[in-house]
Amino acid sequence: MSERVPVLRIGDILLVSIQVDLEDQTVLDLQEDLADQIVARSARGVIIDITAVEIVDSFVGRMLATIASISRLLDAETVVVGMRPAVAITLVELGLSLGGVRTALDLEKGLALLRRSATGAELQ
Amino acid sequence: MAKQVSPRGPVELLTTDREKVTADWIDTVAGSLQGRISRAEVDRELRELYGALVEGLREGGDDTRGESLSEARALLTELSRNRARQGFTPSETAISVLALKQALEPALRNDSADDTTAYLRLARVLDDLALFTVEAYTRTREEIISSQAAQLMELSTPVVKLWNGVIAVPLVGTLDSARTQVVMEKLLQALVDTGSEQAIIDITGVPAVDTQVAQHLLKTVVAARLMGAECTVSGIRPQIAQTIVALGIEFGDIITKATLADALQHALRASGVDLVAHQGVGR
Numbered sequence: 001m002s003e004r005v006p007v008l009r010i011g012d013i014l015l016v017s018i019q020v021d022l023e024d025q026t027v028l029d030l031q032e033d034l035a036d037q038i039v040a041r042s043a044r045g046v047i048i049d050i051t052a053v054e055i056v057d058s059f060v061g062r063m064l065a066t067i068a069s070i071s072r073l074l075d076a077e078t079v080v081v082g083m084r085p086a087v088a089i090t091l092v093e094l095g096l097s098l099g100g101v102r103t104a105l106d107l108e109k110g111l112a113l114l115r116r117s118a119t120g121a122e123l124q
Numbered sequence: 125m126a127k128q129v130s131p132r133g134p135v136e137l138l139t140t141d142r143e144k145v146t147a148d149w150i151d152t153v154a155g156s157l158q159g160r161i162s163r164a165e166v167d168r169e170l171r172e173l174y175g176a177l178v179e180g181l182r183e184g185g186d187d188t189r190g191e192s193l194s195e196a197r198a199l200l201t202e203l204s205r206n207r208a209r210q211g212f213t214p215s216e217t218a219i220s221v222l223a224l225k226q227a228l229e230p231a232l233r234n235d236s237a238d239d240t241t242a243y244l245r246l247a248r249v250l251d252d253l254a255l256f257t258v259e260a261y262t263r264t265r266e267e268i269i270s271s272q273a274a275q276l277m278e279l280s281t282p283v284v285k286l287w288n289g290v291i292a293v294p295l296v297g298t299l300d301s302a303r304t305q306v307v308m309e310k311l312l313q314a315l316v317d318t319g320s321e322q323a324i325i326d327i328t329g330v331p332a333v334d335t336q337v338a339q340h341l342l343k344t345v346v347a348a349r350l351m352g353a354e355c356t357v358s359g360i361r362p363q364i365a366q367t368i369v370a371l372g373i374e375f376g377d378i379i380t381k382a383t384l385a386d387a388l389q390h391a392l393r394a395s396g397v398d399l400v401a402h403q404g405v406g407r
Binding site: 080081083084085086087088089091092093097098102103104105106109110 | 308309312313315316319320321343346347348349350351352353
């Protein structure tokens with residue numbers, strides 16, 4: 001039984017901090033939990049913190065894109081934060097540019113980004 | 125020659141006329157180097173080598189890769205390294221060994237079959253050792269080149285901070301895969317270390333942009349974007365713009381600017397900084 005990645009809530013934003021090695025089952029569980037939580041908490045933003053992730057493969061890359069697509073369908077914006085340089089280089093070499101996923105350098109900047117886009121949406 | 129000893133081998137051939145042979149040898153080598161190394165130095169080097177060679181041959185025969193000639197080989201390595209560092213050519217290095225053959229030729233005049241056999245055996249040893257010098261020479265040269273390449277790599281990729289949250293890499297010189305890799309890693313690491321959201325790659329000093337270089341630049345920009353930073357390419361000279369278009373390279377949605385100043389202005393605006401010129405200050 002693989003452990004589940006916890007989904008934390010800050011206001012109307014959900015925070016997922018990935019601290020463990022990602023196995024395929026963990027990733028699938030996470031997608032499921034996240035979709036449930038977005039609906040249950042009517043969240044409008046999801047932050048995925050991958051500061052602790054050192055190794056990625058194409059599966060993880062695709063997971064990020066999938067989570068972003070699921071969230072967008074449920075009207076929540078996804079921001080991936082804290083990607084390490086080595087991880088970024090690997091993803092580029094794998095040909096994954098994660099179009100449609102917003103990114104920020106760290107958690108703080110990610111929160112600021114979501115806050116900005118929320119006020120932008122209210123103004124319109 | 126009166127004092128004919130039998131059987132004469134390479135060692136005897138070398139030692140019979142020791143003084144004359146070494147003097148001839150040193151003369152030829154010093155002549156070929158045209159005074160760029162002092163005669164005294166050549167004299168010292170070659171006498172040492174001569175001693176080691178005689179000693180080695182006496183002990184273990186003519187196996188040039190064997191234990192007995194290791195002393196001679198060490199001396200030759202040292203000699204080749206010095207020659208390579210001082211900028212001599214490979215021939216000028218190899219002549220240090222090959223000139224000994226020439227110096228021994230007078231010993232063949234008395235038409236003795238033993239002498240000829242000994243000379244031929246010795247010639248084979250010396251040829252091997254000459255090859256060995258060239259090898260050592262090349263190895264030293266390669267070491268020099270790779271250390272210079274590493275230094276160049278270190279020197280040529282500084283990441284500078286232009287403003288709070290804005291960093292830049294001024295690229296100078298030709299870009300290849302290895303260098304771009306270093307640039308990419310340094311830039312991305314600097315983004316993390318400084319928490320900058322804006323990066324500028326300035327290619328004013330890059331003489332030519334081909335498809336490969338463009339590919340590398342694109343990768344860097346995409347990687348920076350994955351980490352949550354925006355990357356601008358600046359310093360595209362008119363000819364380079366023409367080349368890029370002629371090659372059909374697509375920069376897509378990557379922001380490009382003609383000068384570093386334009387790129388900085390764009391980066392500042394994107395990070396929410398306004399530049400205001402004071403009234404009365406003429407420009």
